[in-house]
Amino acid sequence: MRFAWIDLREVPRPQLQAVVDAAVHARMAGVVSADAELLGTLPPTVTRVLVAEGTATTVPGRKPGDRSDKGDKVDKESKEAKDGKEPKAPGIDLLLRKFTTQEELDALAADNRPAGPGTPVAGYIGVRDDRTLRLSCSGAMALPYTVIHFADPTKIPLEIVLAAAESAEGKLVTVVDGLEEAAIVFDVLERGSDGILFTPRSADDVFALARLLEATTPQLELSTLTVESIRHVGLGDRVCVDTCSHFEEDEGILVGSYSSGFVLCCSETHPLPYMPTRPFRVNAGALHSYTLGPDNRTNYLSEVGSGSALLAVGADGRTRRVVVGRAKLESRPLLEIRTHAEDGRLVSLTVQDDWHVRVLGPGGKVLNVTELQKGDELLGYLATDKRHVGLPIGEFCKEV
Template sequence: MNIYFKSVPFSKNDVTLALESGVDGVIVPADKVESVSVLSRTPVIAEEDMPSCAMTSKADEEQIRDSLRSGKQVVLARGWEIIPVENLLAQCDNVTAEAGTLEEAVLASGILQRGVQGIVVLPEAIGDLKEIVSRCKISREHEDLEEAEIVRVEPAGLGHRVCIDTMSMLHRGQGMLVGNSSAFTFLVHAETEHNEYVASRPFRVNAGAVHAYVRLPGDATTYLSEVTAGTQMLVVDYTGATSIATAGRVKIEVRPMLLVEAKVGDKTGAVFLQNAETIRLTAPDGTPVSVVTLKPGDKVLCRTDEAGRHFGMRIKEDIQEK
């Protein structure tokens, strides 16, 4: 989702705050584009290039739909209602809407459980802009986690493991969903815990072997080996709440590995993790559980799904992963 701030009428102080808040672009009068563009690499858009259109009738909805389908940049003017926006979202992927309050922004971000593609925050909401970015851009959909029972833990020899250092400080109970199969992923905990030998690295997730899947924002996955600096990573906590962190550095090194296998009902999944005390899965109450103490019968958090991915995107196909 893209968050824009519309500084019309223009306010230099508002634009500065918007840039510091992490918006994806600012909309200003045409005669201010050049002067604002030197402030950062954030896109600066002339007001007339993102026109707002009122949607007060079915005819308005159909006209806006046709414009969006033709690739035109159209913004739903403040005052939009949920049902017409739902109709547009069912037919178009490029819906952008104005919001004048935090509540309106949050509402727009959750319509049909996926929200609009973009939100244009109006000047009257400048006081809530940082919260809007936090709630609508950084926060994401909820992940349904399940309690899984460990059935096997055994040494698996040497392998290349991937350590993801993010640009964010993660907290106890947070990590990333990683697994041998996209249909069964484990909540691998961030390195938030201290011990007498190693300091905590709360920005880091020692995620697993290079071949493993890791869940990304937008119901996508990628191989751990394909994560690079700048990749947007999905961070998940033990309640299923999600946020986004950007990978700042990725380290792939040869390390001794463990095979960890668990089951949820009649589903079984596995993950290969580094054989070290600092690598942890997540218990149902959010407690980090070291892989070196893990044993059959222990409970950890996992996510189950249907198998079937092509270049990380969900597909319908008869696929078996073992």
């Protein structure tokens, strides 16, 4: 599970208390400071990380004068930490100490052994060349936490560390210089960094980070829909959605004529007789149709385009976020499929009238839309919310 540590050392002093309160309220995983007294005031719901003398994690571009608790201010507890002793100040959960050589790394690893000083020790390293990159890989394998500041903007060094530490029990924490980089770091090699070290400028930054950490996609409870009619409705405009991801064989996107119900439209992952598979594509439906995206928000297919985010949905209800590369709007003969749920609710879908357009049935069964018959069962999703500009709203709304 990904997490974030809030670094207080570069927070402007006027914002410091608000940032501390926000970090506690938003349940950030940890707070990092060189001030043991400050850390001692924090509740045990956060990991209190004391920075030992000489450990600097300042991101390039920050003004040294912005520090809230100066890097050269090291209290007695921090000096004892440097000497490998457990700090006497209460409320310290973890020491963060810099290492630049294998010998220093070995000393940090020794401190975490049962015979060590008692307080767990994390390591910090700046990666700027091949030697420090290899040393960071060793740290990620040996320490409970390894904080890495990558000097270069490329994420290749992070990929190398993630691959090297795949089997490690310790956690990798990457220093980031903003929320945008945090989102990228969490996605590198799909697994991403376990955690990030982030310096907010205000409490608003902390809450924005909390929203980023919570940005997961839900497990959906899919319903069985029974086909009651299929009819040819003539020429219209339909949308093919081409994503930047491969779909699994039992995945697609949810599409429906009404915001109250959707049918699981299959991707072109399965072989076709006259064309190659396109496992990134869903021949989704007519341009008026709703499709379900992240955060329980719908969009018309006519609104979907490059950079849009949708939900890929599996036959078991699992979901994941996918990014749209492009959408293709073309005029084609259309087919209307009307179904009903167990509670009698009408769920309608209008798609291209062609054999290669497919929907999914229970168990991930692939069904060609032109071969559907009354009584066939499809997979769908029933929404309880009405919609206004794609957002759920509690108002009367009837769609026919």
